[in-house]
Amino acid sequence: MNVAEFVPIVFAASFAAGFLGSLTGLGGGVIVTPVLTLFLGVDLRYAIGASLISVIATSSGAAAAYVRDGYSNIRIGMFLEIATTIGALCGAFLGTHVPVSALSIVFGLILLQAAWQSMREHQGTHAALLPDPLGNRLRLNGSYSDNGVEQSYEVRRVKLGFGLMFGAGTISGLLGIGSGSLKVIALDQAMQVPFKVSTATSNFMIGVTAAASASVYLSRGYVNPGIAMPVLLGVLAGSMLGAKFLAHLPVILLRRVFAGVVGVIAIQMIAAGFGAKL
Amino acid sequence: MTDAKLERIVATVLRTGVSVTGAVVLVGGIYYVIRHGGEAADYHTFVAQATEDRSLRRVLAGVVALRARSLIQLGVLLLIATPILRVAVALVGFALEKDRQYVVIAAIVLAILLYSLVT
Numbered sequence: 595m596n597v598a599e600f601v602p603i604v605f606a607a608s609f610a611a612g613f614l615g616s617l618t619g620l621g622g623g624v625i626v627t628p629v630l631t632l633f634l635g636v637d638l639r640y641a642i643g644a645s646l647i648s649v650i651a652t653s654s655g656a657a658a659a660y661v662r663d664g665y666s667n668i669r670i671g672m673f674l675e676i677a678t679t680i681g682a683l684c685g686a687f688l689g690t691h692v693p694v695s696a697l698s699i700v701f702g703l704i705l706l707q708a709a710w711q712s713m714r715e716h717q718g719t720h721a722a723l724l725p726d727p728l729g730n731r732l733r734l735n736g737s738y739s740d741n742g743v744e745q746s747y748e749v750r751r752v753k754l755g756f757g758l759m760f761g762a763g764t765i766s767g768l769l770g771i772g773s774g775s776l777k778v779i780a781l782d783q784a785m786q787v788p789f790k791v792s793t794a795t796s797n798f799m800i801g802v803t804a805a806a807s808a809s810v811y812l813s814r815g816y817v818n819p820g821i822a823m824p825v826l827l828g829v830l831a832g833s834m835l836g837a838k839f840l841a842h843l844p845v846i847l848l849r850r851v852f853a854g855v856v857g858v859i860a861i862q863m864i865a866a867g868f869g870a871k872l
Numbered sequence: 873m874t875d876a877k878l879e880r881i882v883a884t885v886l887r888t889g890v891s892v893t894g895a896v897v898l899v900g901g902i903y904y905v906i907r908h909g910g911e912a913a914d915y916h917t918f919v920a921q922a923t924e925d926r927s928l929r930r931v932l933a934g935v936v937a938l939r940a941r942s943l944i945q946l947g948v949l950l951l952i953a954t955p956i957l958r959v960a961v962a963l964v965g966f967a968l969e970k971d972r973q974y975v976v977i978a979a980i981v982l983a984i985l986l987y988s989l990v991t
Contacts, residue, residue, distance in 0.1 A: 600913035637918040801955035815920030819944035
């Protein structure tokens, strides 16, 4: 295969990755990495560099629209980024002392369970949990307009969400992934933020987490311009298109897509733990 | 300064960053395909990128020398810079809103980010 053939294939896969990633808050690595490694035989280290680029491109490509429409909550994002960035630093330091393959398997199993959870709506639990006074003090409560209807929301269990975000950051640092999955789960299931706000705020946050690690991988020579170019352009275009769809898609469909993609990530993580490179 | 205005400014920063990044990589990409389109796309074995592609200074030198791959790497560096710039701009916005709590929060995030960039 020559460069003129490789570029359009990677562009098309990245476009799909950006589209799905922007709607689910998961970034695009879940598609970009297996397409590069399994179908195109690219070395995993180049794929890691490309995957980080796809996460940042998804995040920034969709975030402009999400922030403008109020789907991404800037204060929730900024507050929780303290937890994810400190977590990522801890993960990077722990890196050499932790059995990464065992961790991958455990993380995969957690995600399988979370994918199952997110399929089930949890309207009943909303009434049972009171809004967290911390949410008020930190001005985390907000509103967004869904198809022209203004919806306001109050956050719950801020400390639990903060703790989970620290875990998400640590996992990112240890495994070199964006961990958008844990971010959406912390926002949606722990803090009970509306689902669209959860995915859009996760999408807003993953760019910051990935930017810190991307610069490290760039200086180590993992970012190959021949791969980065179609990934970056494809993901940007796909995520900008995805951002236009969020308002119009029903939450139940988004939850199903999210659960499906998280299920795939879970299987990738478990396979990676057993030594298969997906 | 209101929250709505801050959101508009953050959105503008992101959109501008993404547009400039996309334009730079598109130009570099077209140039790259014209020059290297017929070469084999062989990424089976990992060879760390040449030093030209690994630091800001060397990338800029490559851009001046009209090297297609350096132009793409410049786009990648702009892509990485955009979320960091977004945190810095939000920090200024919170300061203009006189929201001390969030000035501190944004400053912590920015400090950790910059620390991880230099280590």
